Amino acid sequence: MNPIADVYTGASNGLREVWSNKVRSLLSMSGIILGVAALVAMVGIVQGMLGNLRASFESSGGVLRLEVHPREAPESQQHIAGISPGMTWRDIVAIEKAVSLAANTTPIVDMSWERFVANGRREGAILHGVTPGFFGIYTKDLKYGRLISDYDVGAKSPVIVVGSHIANDLFPEQTNVIGEQVRVRGQVYTIIGQIKSTASSGFGGGRSGWNREDRLNYIPATTAMSRYKGDDEVDRIEILALNVETVPDLIEQIENTLTQTHRGIQDFEIRTQDEQMAELKKLENSFTFSLGGIAGISLLVGGIGIMNVMLASVSERIREIGVRKAIGARSHDIFIQFLAEAVVISVLGGLLGLVASVGLLSVARDLIPQGEAINIVPVTAMLYGFLFSSLIGLASGIYPALRASRLDPIDALRYE
Amino acid sequence: MTDPSTVFALKDIRRTYKVGSELVHAIDGLDLTIRDREFIAVIGTSGSGKSTLMHTLGFMESPTEGQMAFEGEDVSSISRSQRAHLRATRIGFIFQSFNLLAKLTVLDNVLLPLVYSRQKVSNKKELGMNALERVGMEHRATHRPSQLSGGERQRVAIARSLINKPRLILADEPTGNLDTKNRGRIMDLFGSLLDEGITLALVTHDDEVAQYAKRRIRMQDGKIVEDTAQ
Numbered sequence: 001m002n003p004i005a006d007v008y009t010g011a012s013n014g015l016r017e018v019w020s021n022k023v024r025s026l027l028s029m030s031g032i033i034l035g036v037a038a039l040v041a042m043v044g045i046v047q048g049m050l051g052n053l054r055a056s057f058e059s060s061g062g063v064l065r066l067e068v069h070p071r072e073a074p075e076s077q078q079h080i081a082g083i084s085p086g087m088t089w090r091d092i093v094a095i096e097k098a099v100s101l102a103a104n105t106t107p108i109v110d111m112s113w114e115r116f117v118a119n120g121r122r123e124g125a126i127l128h129g130v131t132p133g134f135f136g137i138y139t140k141d142l143k144y145g146r147l148i149s150d151y152d153v154g155a156k157s158p159v160i161v162v163g164s165h166i167a168n169d170l171f172p173e174q175t176n177v178i179g180e181q182v183r184v185r186g187q188v189y190t191i192i193g194q195i196k197s198t199a200s201s202g203f204g205g206g207r208s209g210w211n212r213e214d215r216l217n218y219i220p221a222t223t224a225m226s227r228y229k230g231d232d233e234v235d236r237i238e239i240l241a242l243n244v245e246t247v248p249d250l251i252e253q254i255e256n257t258l259t260q261t262h263r264g265i266q267d268f269e270i271r272t273q274d275e276q277m278a279e280l281k282k283l284e285n286s287f288t289f290s291l292g293g294i295a296g297i298s299l300l301v302g303g304i305g306i307m308n309v310m311l312a313s314v315s316e317r318i319r320e321i322g323v324r325k326a327i328g329a330r331s332h333d334i335f336i337q338f339l340a341e342a343v344v345i346s347v348l349g350g351l352l353g354l355v356a357s358v359g360l361l362s363v364a365r366d367l368i369p370q371g372e373a374i375n376i377v378p379v380t381a382m383l384y385g386f387l388f389s390s391l392i393g394l395a396s397g398i399y400p401a402l403r404a405s406r407l408d409p410i411d412a413l414r415y416e
Numbered sequence: 417m418t419d420p421s422t423v424f425a426l427k428d429i430r431r432t433y434k435v436g437s438e439l440v441h442a443i444d445g446l447d448l449t450i451r452d453r454e455f456i457a458v459i460g461t462s463g464s465g466k467s468t469l470m471h472t473l474g475f476m477e478s479p480t481e482g483q484m485a486f487e488g489e490d491v492s493s494i495s496r497s498q499r500a501h502l503r504a505t506r507i508g509f510i511f512q513s514f515n516l517l518a519k520l521t522v523l524d525n526v527l528l529p530l531v532y533s534r535q536k537v538s539n540k541k542e543l544g545m546n547a548l549e550r551v552g553m554e555h556r557a558t559h560r561p562s563q564l565s566g567g568e569r570q571r572v573a574i575a576r577s578l579i580n581k582p583r584l585i586l587a588d589e590p591t592g593n594l595d596t597k598n599r600g601r602i603m604d605l606f607g608s609l610l611d612e613g614i615t616l617a618l619v620t621h622d623d624e625v626a627q628y629a630k631r632r633i634r635m636q637d638g639k640i641v642e643d644t645a646q
Contacts, residue, residue, distance in 0.1 A: 327504065
């Protein structure tokens, strides 16, 4: 007895059987093909999308970024809440002076959605008033020009750093829009900087799909306050910590400073990114488990399909089994033969599924916004997909193979 | 029992089946000795036990009771896989309905027993072609069984039974599905196998076919009622 020779004989018999029943084999493989393709494609897409989320989280300071938002004063301070000046430019000045643990600080004067006009065209986008500290928190790659400087903030300069959306759509003929002018709510700005598109390289990167990052535009915070707000109120403050260890101390410093500028009124709250980080983790986990479950079920269905076909194949070939046994095949030989057929079907199905998944992923890469992050050959997912499909083939082949091997040769030969 | 010229020695063999609550004695106390190069025809009505005798001789089933020796060795109660091994190496089977595998070529059908005999054979194809030449079918080696006539298929089946150089060939109504002309050719072929040291036993309803055999055994109710050797 030579197990390797048995498996070799079984596998070559299995291949021959699969080949001589091409249509039926392909149909029985279809479940596994779709299962593996779906599994690998979904995992690949989700990995790409989560990668994007992670990258944008990291490029906006990650867990080091703190946000200070205004809020209602607590019940006990309601009657004296009026003595607080609220969140203002003075908070920025105080933080920059007193909070030594802050690496960068910026106010955000949030104009939200504005209509940008230039060159006879109009386009909707987001406008934020910021200080140079903003660009120390958020990583922005310039295509041309410069970012907002301390001078711009001091002089309330009418200058703007535009995102790729405004640059492309208002000035479609120009690659470099530095020196051009845009109008927002009647105010004219000179473009000093042009930010690179985040949905950059690759096929379809130039299309103006909906990408929030690319629709962000920046002016000096002081300019925004004086031109649109009429006072020195800011919508929120963002602060970057030096490192993870000093975050608790930094929070304390901010709290102390703002308690002074707000005259003891607790009408602000400091938010950390821990929650967002936890959300991100939760999102990753829920995707992994739900997709794993769906893919597992579809592979299981594929396995049931194979079992069904194998059972039908056993009933169809009872006489053949009888002949093989009559000329000397042992039960063990018949078992290996049918098991090998099931494994050959599932392995071939798994391989075809992998090929299909590469196709699906390259289509997804082109269709999904920011799809460049999708890896069309997610090796780990592919290995798992292939392994599972082979195991399912093995499992679904055992019962039919046992039935075939247990047939009595005399009964099998008499079977009509 | 150790006489090398004895192929089979059966002593007081019984084979009993349970059908519902009733016991059926398919073979009911049978003594039989088959010698080297004998050509035996087993005749009898259906239900006489001749098929059960063939299955017992072909190691497809074991007797319920009795002594059975093959080539001098006691084989009364050997295991399933030992029986399979003997089927693969010492016995050739020929069936009424040929039982060739439709998906394999003629040559692959002939070579199939080699897969299960587990003997190292280097010149497989040559052996197969020799067997096909022996039955005059070498020109059809690459055809499928469905492309052959009944007589041709039975000749291929004979080639398949010859491939492992068996000691004994068992044929169950080998000419049952053939016309007179082909019947004659197959029976002549059987006759020539004897010269090669092969022992033959066939089951038949057909008295004309039985006339080709030198020894005729008639069965009835699981017993031998007539044996021309005695």
